[in-house]
Amino acid sequence: MLQDVVTTLFGDPFAVMNTIGLVAFALVGASKAIREEFDVLGVTIVGLSMAFAGGATRDLLVTRVPLALQSPAEITLGLLGVGLAVALNLVLSAPETHPATLVSDAIGLAAFATTGAIVAAAAGVSAFGIVAIATINAVGGGAVADVLLDRAPFILFEDFYASCAVLGGTAYWAADALGATGSTAATVCVAITVGTRLTAVTYDWELPTVADEGRLGE
Amino acid sequence: MLQDVVTTLFGDPFAVMNTIGLVAFALVGASKAIREEFDVLGVTIVGLSMAFAGGATRDLLVTRVPLALQSPAEITLGLLGVGLAVALNLVLSAPETHPATLVSDAIGLAAFATTGAIVAAAAGVSAFGIVAIATINAVGGGAVADVLLDRAPFILFEDFYASCAVLGGTAYWAADALGATGSTAATVCVAITVGTRLTAVTYDWELPTVADEGRLGE
Amino acid sequence: MLQDVVTTLFGDPFAVMNTIGLVAFALVGASKAIREEFDVLGVTIVGLSMAFAGGATRDLLVTRVPLALQSPAEITLGLLGVGLAVALNLVLSAPETHPATLVSDAIGLAAFATTGAIVAAAAGVSAFGIVAIATINAVGGGAVADVLLDRAPFILFEDFYASCAVLGGTAYWAADALGATGSTAATVCVAITVGTRLTAVTYDWELPTVADEGRLGE
Secondary structure, three states: HHHHHHHHHHOHHHHHHHHHHHHHHHHHHHHHHHHOOHHHHHHHHHHHHHHHHHHHHHHHHHOOOOHHHHHHHHHHHHHHHHHHHHHHHHHHHOOOOOOHHHEEEEEHHHHHHHHHHHHHHHHHHOOOHHHHHHHHHHHHHHHHHHHHOOOOOOHHHOOHHHHHHHHHHHHHHHHHHOOOOOHHHHEEEEHHHHHHHHHHHHOOOOOOOOHHHHHHHH | HHHHHHHHHHHOHHHHHHHHHHHHHHHHHHHHHHHOOOOOHHHHHHHHHHHHHHHHHHHHHOOOOOOOHHHHHHHHHHHHHHHHHHHHHHHHOOHHHOOHHHHHHHHHHHHHHHHHHHHHHHHHHOHHHHHHHHHHHHHHHHHHHHHOOOOHHHOOOOOOOOHHHHHHHHHHHHHHHHOHHHHHHHOOOOOOOHHHHHHHHHOOOOOOOOOOOHHHHH | OHHHHHHHHHHHHHHHHHHHHHHHHHHHHHHHHHHHHOOOHHHHHHHHHHHHHHHHHHHHHHHOOHHHHHOOHHHHHHHHHHHHHHHHHHHHHOOOHOHHHHHHHHHHHHHHHHHHEEEEEEHOOOHHHEEEEEEHHHHHHHHHHHHHOOOOOOHOOHHHHHHHHHHHHHHHHHHHOOOOOHHHHHHHHHHHHHHHHHHHHOOOOOEEOOHHHHHHHE
């Protein structure tokens, strides 16, 4: 499959990354809702929200009608991800924390950081705009899913999550600024985002906290 | 009043449904905030948020300035609903859970599913887009109100709430696709949404949960 | 500095108020996140969200690409505020509740109520639209920050917070309707918002709650 992806990347990076991101994030979102014992509709809503929220926010930020509302393919891919989560739940005891889910999440994060950077660059926003939209596209779905699940957004506590998308988006901007083709910039963005994310999970990286424990302990 | 509604439906379905939805949802939202002992401003903000959030999201999704910010009539209707909630609170001991509030909520849900479907169909989105916008218009206000009240959105736990709007929106799309007039499609959408919602409340319908209790119980 | 502000006000009210609001709110948002022991990235995200969320919502409501994504100056000012919060944390034991933070918050509230009113008036929305956008621009950042911090939005419990922005926005609309210059309307909006906010904090003003304690106590 990676072969197909790499091959197709030289075709339409947005289409490939968008397809991968939708299925991966719908799977992760639905798994979180299943873990919380939501009913079938709740699981579907959380799964689709995680798949679509980041991209819809991205589209609204560049003032266009969200792709998810225009293309029938998007909903099909989202429901496919929800179905995979339900199937996965039948064979795994803790789908939300299973490696398969963590990897899907990292892949979705990288795929959506890339779609965000592609759309932002095309909209002609500032360098910060490219990085911000790439990050929002990548982490927006997870943040909305957590709010729907009444949790503090995981993206704020998982040290190397949003930061991986920030690095990927920055890499896309840099490659783009250096005159790389869209496919090259997309490949660099995907590689850096998924690479930093999986390395962080594997080695349990942590960022320093600003607060001084001692003082807060008073 | 139903007579007036039915009659007027053959005039401008959007105007009628929008008017009913604004008053009904402002009343429900304000009642929730009163129950949480919010102050006058908090009650007004939650009431207006519940009345306007779904429609504003709908308008942003089709990239137009929210109607609530353009038409002075909208705020008047929202404040009317908040006033009704305050009055209701003086005569009822638990306005949020009183049948009158549950019925207002079902009526608002149906009215907004219909305005969402009408606007979406006019914007020429996909079939999923029509159902999604109808559902977002219908449940968006309640979800925002619950977030403001720091609760997990009720729409995810109440089995037949969002699903009633999904059915109503689907019915609108089907009627529209079959060549029905806007008034007929609107009437079908209202009837199915409010009908399924009230039946669900009356008979306490529940959807199955995906999670396997046994395993989660471990 | 006040002198500069007043002087410049007669130049470009939007630029001045936007600059002040971005730094002030980024400082307040970052202080809240530091208090919650978030890591460096979390503190930056909450700080920038508080600085940008209100204005981005304002821009989306008038359907234009958020200024924060177009102007590099905005991110610089936001990061400056986050840096000030980190510095402040090194010298104060409770930055979030320190007078300096409360005053920054009041200044940000007034500055953003003004930028909201200016943009809304220029977009030609209704009188309610001007007051609503001024209020959303002023309190949106704080609401988003609180949601990210998994708290019920402070704006709903702090009696004279959103209400100060409502008064300021109304004053802007009135001055504008009476034919005042943009600078005069902006000055009136700032004075009334920051004045009512600081007076409320000083004298601990409270609005009455709608709920009847006795009944709720049952």
